[in-house]
Amino acid sequence: MHKEKVLIIKLGYSETLDGEIGKITSLGDVLRSTVLLHLYKNAHVTWLVDEKAFPLLKGNPFIRRILSYDLSSVLQLQSERFDTVINLEKVPGLCAFSDSLNAWRRYGFRFDPENGVALAYDGSQHVLEICMDPEYKKKTRKFWEETLFEMVGAKWQGEGCILGYQTKSSTAFDIGFNYDVGKKWPNKAWPMEYWKELERLIGNKYTVSWQQGLKNIEEYFEWISSCNLFITNDSLGLHIAGALNKKIIALFGPTMASEIYVPNGIKLLPTIDYPCIPCLSPRCKQSTLCMHYIEPNVVYDMIEKVVTGSVSPA
Structure with a gap:
């Protein structure tokens, strides 16, 4: 039986609902993005991430494969085929990389070859508006997770992020x-x-x-x-x-x-x-x-x- 093959590109270089792109990896944004895994519990999920955020995903039962972002992983992914690619990074180079992949459907952000900037796939345009217009963002008053689910055409129902690490400490x-x-x-x-x-x-x-x-x-x-x-x-x-x-x-x-x-x-x-x-x-x-x-x-x-x-x- 074929399992849906899904690639999530979330390194933490840009915050999903923030217009700023920085050099500091946003660990919190990576962890929060794991809420999407509730939608793909029966899929074969690959997650491309910055190595600094790798421990946040390690051990997650709903991620089949975690790849640290480097030249080797980029070349490998370009040779594979996916049913679904979800790109949550607005870095133009990462958008261009995401667009180059062989995939049946795409969500999130794409590359504008005319202007060299990030654009949104159908269904995600309002997310770019939230990123680029702080006043619009304040008016939306939606939970971050709710907007993320909308990006992939789903309805959020209170699901939380999923941490793969199993703690050993008892309450002290x-x-x-x-x-x-x-x-x-x-x-x-x-x-x-x-x-x-x-x-x-x-x-x-x-x-x-x-x-x-x-x-x-x-x-x-x-x-x-x-x-x-x-x-x-x-x-x-x-x-x-x-x-x-x-x-x-x-x-x-x-x-x-x-x-x-x-x-x-x-x-x-x-x-x-x-x-x-x-x-x-x-x-x-x-x-x-x-x-x-x-x-x-x-x-x-x-x-x-x-x-x-x-x-x-x-």
């Missing part, structure tokens, strides 16, 4: 502080002095663990697994915690909270009335970053509500 800490946001969006970070103040407010009431595994992704998986309640900025850790079904308190400012699906989670936003929130930019124009307007006592009160069960994560 009441609360985990996921404070790091990486270099790409420094203004997503809740101020370090606020984390320290929150720790002071908690005192000895709950056990607290500060982020571990900053240099080893598997240690990071295990640390997240060891925390019962996860407090986090909008970052890779948020999506890993969601995949591990952790209770989450997520702190949002410059990015769109309405776009992020947080299963089993609560979202907290700044109380300041900046007209630019969310600015959708890694560079802030305000004298005081909006993340300074999520007070530690507000986060502490939410911890109490989640722990006592007076408010339940959605």
